[in-house]
Amino acid sequence: MxxxxxxxxxxxxxxxxxxxxxxxxxxxxxxxxxxxxxxxxxxxxxxxxxxxxxxxxxxxxxxxxxxxxxxxxxxxxxxxxxxxxxxxxGPCIGLYALPSRDPKKPFGELTAVFRDQMEIARREGVLLYVFSPGDADWDSGFTTAYVWQNNSWQRTKRPLPDLVLPKIMGTPPLWREKMRRDQAQMSRRVPYGTFSLAVGSKWEVHQTLEKRADTRDLLPDTRLVRSPLDIEDLLRRHTAVYVKPSYGTQGRSIYRLEQDPRGIRVQYTAGGQTQNRRMNRGSSVWQSFLTKKFCGRRPFLVQQALELVKAQGTRPVDFRWLIQKDGQNRWVITARVARVGPRASITTNLHTGGNAVLAETFLTQNGYPKEANRRELLQRFDQAAVRIAEALEQKAGRIGEIGIDFGLTQGERIYLIEVNPRPGRQMLKDTSPQTRSLSLRRNLEFAKLVTGFGKGVDTSEDA
CATH class of the missing domain: 2.40.40.20 (Barwin-like endoglucanases)
Structure with missing residues (x-):
């Protein structure tokens, strides 16, 4: 070609x-x-x-x-x-997303992101639009779509996309059949496929990184839960563990299990609050809990709980690095954010009550007042993020961006907590609107490169 x-x-x-x-x-x-x-x-x-x-x-x-x-x-x-x-x-880029029932937010929490990215797309010379399962008329060669113009969302027709940016997490049952038909057609009729290829489940990501010497040291002790014995064994070795879905987002269905002299303390989030239960190890109730909760059809991981740095001594903290491909196909660090969970919470996710602050700001206020020390630590995070991105890209193929969640121990060791293949932008909206805009623009620059429209000489007067 x-x-x-x-x-x-x-x-x-x-x-x-x-x-x-x-x-x-x-x-x-x-x-x-x-x-x-x-x-x-x-x-x-x-x-x-x-x-x-x-x-x-x-x-x-x-x-x-x-x-x-x-x-x-x-x-x-x-x-x-x-x-x-x-x-x-072109390029014709389709944001593949579910509609909402709110006419003011036709794509729910993603509405503002799509709106702002379309404003940037106009300046970048990208034909960006949103389409939902069932919108594309694959045989006739067009899709009905939403575009943001004249300060409102408008329904129109657009060519089938050159490249698709999937924005749907999982396969909601209500949309399953339409998504199945669309995905079959996308594989045939979308010439450049999807923006990012799937990196796999959390367990598959762990296995990929465990095979490489340059990423293995970032991994906590982790097992795939096949029986209650996997949880029991790790709990004996580490005192406390986290059990979480191999496929899951936004801090849902995560449990912290900790042994103490009175039994096993079980913590989880429900209704925005941390819930606590206590069970006797070895009891039928404990065994039934492990079997029914974690050994069903849905796969879970069990992972050692790390002694991580905390804010104000009680608030859990982890770090989200956003690493993206730019218009020259290079991995670049776009954002460095610290996520601080509620007091005594087991997660830091914004959806479970956490809040975000720039990573450098957090470090400055929590034990790293010297710039040289902060710079050295942030550089170590950056290097770890690049190693992870390169390893996953080598395994999966094209990846446009990933969000990487890190933990930092009191001894300054960096651990990978998990990889998010479709990172959101809410934490950037809260911490740095300029960085949020940069992250959206880099998506478009990489999309232009992938579709062959990048690296050209700009001839527009207002570019």
Whole structure:
């Protein structure tokens, strides 16, 4: 596949014509396969039309309405590439998300993120839209979609995507059949697939990292729960353990088990509060609890509880590193955040009452007043994040971003807690809106690179 990025241009309408005619910058002519009459095939997503090209000295593109309507192409700034002699507008990037019942937040908590990313996409020359399970008409070659324009969400039609950014966690039963049909079609009709390939379950991630010497030392003692004996054995070795779903997010269904002279203390979160139970080790109640809760169809992991640094002596703390691919296919650290859980909580997740602060700010206020010490520790976190990202990328293939949760012990040893393949942006909204915007822009830069629209010379006046 021969393709050449041609940059980002502003598209305007050539009024008063129902013919397929467009004007193009003259410098593009050598990159296109043209006959004696300068007829060219134009594409946006999977939509194609053959048109007559007129080359000018202007650094813009003018299209007739016939071309625009055929391609479902909006007005505004767009990226361009030459591919096998065709002229391609795009990239068409689809955010695949579930709708909500709230008309003010049509995509729930993700609504503000999608809105802000679409504003950035216009400046970056990316045709970004949201579509939901069942929206795409795969046979006819288009999808109905939501776009943010003129300060409101509007329903429109767009070409099928060049690349999909999945934003649905799991497979909700209500949407299972539509998602199954969409996923089957995506594998055939979305040329660049998904933004990030699946890194696997928490257990699969653990196994991948355990095989490498440069990441093995970051891992706590961890087992896949196959029977109550796996939990019992780790609990004897470490006094306290966490048991959590191998597939799970937002701190749900996590249990902390700790042995003390009076038995086993069981902690978990329910209704936003930390709940406590106590059981006698070896009792039928204890054995039934382990079997029914952790040995069913849903796989769980058991992991040693670490003696991590705390805020104010009682509030649990972990660290979220957001590492992303940029427009040159390099791993870059975008955000470093400390997450502080409620007093005596077993998790730090924002959904269970935690709050976020920049990692450097937390370290400054909690035992690291010297800049040199902070810089050395943050660099160690950065190096660990890059090693993890590279290991998972080598195993899974393309990965655009991951959120990595670290723990820091009192002895300054860094441990991996877990990897989040679809990190949210709420903690960045709370700590650094500028970093949040950067994280959204880097997604788009990497998407342009993946789809062949990146690394071009920008020819738009307002870029």
């Amino acid at each position: 021969a393709q050449t990025p041609l940059g980002t241009v502003s598209i305007s309408t050539w009024p008063g014509s129902d013919q397929a005619i467009l004007s193009l910058p003259g410098e593009w002519h050598p990159h296109l396969r043209l006959g004696t009459r300068d007829r060219i095939t134009i594409r946006a997503g999977n939509r194609r039309i053959t048109a007559e090209a007129v080359f000018t000295d202007e650094q813009e593109v003018q299209l007739t309405d016939r071309i625009r309507k055929s391609l479902y192409l909006p007005r505004g700034t767009v990226s361009v590439k030459a591919q096998d002699g065709e002229l391609c507008f």
